[in-house]
Amino acid sequence: MLDYLDERRTYLRGQVHEALIPLRRLDGTLTYWSDGLFAKLKGRLERESGVQFHLRTFRSTFAQVAKDHNVSIEAVSRGLGHRTTRTTEIYYGRIRTESALAEFEQAFAVSEVRFSN
Numbered sequence: 001m002l003d004y005l006d007e008r009r010t011y012l013r014g015q016v017h018e019a020l021i022p023l024r025r026l027d028g029t030l031t032y033w034s035d036g037l038f039a040k041l042k043g044r045l046e047r048e049s050g051v052q053f054h055l056r057t058f059r060s061t062f063a064q065v066a067k068d069h070n071v072s073i074e075a076v077s078r079g080l081g082h083r084t085t086r087t088t089e090i091y092y093g094r095i096r097t098e099s100a101l102a103e104f105e106q107a108f109a110v111s112e113v114r115f116s117n
Contacts, residue, residue, distance in 0.1 A: 012030070015030055059080060059092060060091070060092050062079070062080070063079075063088065064092070073088055076092070
């Protein structure tokens with residue numbers, strides 16, 4: 001994810017765009033990928049890699065990696081374009097057991113109390 005964000009920064013060349021993967025036109029302007037262009041790109045990737053995949057798989061991967069890096073469910077939900085966190089929580093942003101337990105341990109950790117004489 002961090003490698004992608006570094007590459008994205010380079011690709012944007014200081015410009016700002018809300019799309020996770022913006023399309024740079026030949027004239028340098030940034031825009032959104034059309035469904036047709038994205039399907040064409042997907043087909044090319046499948047042919048060249050020999051791996052068949054569904055684009056929706058990337059949504060759950062994006063959400064899970066973000067949650068594993070402690071991104072708030074609100075931010076993940078916004079990144080996926082959901083109006084509320086409910087859909088994100090149900091289908092995408094599952095918290096792993098070890099993360100949940102670590103959160104509980106941190107929340108209920110008791111600091112050591114020392115009494116001086």
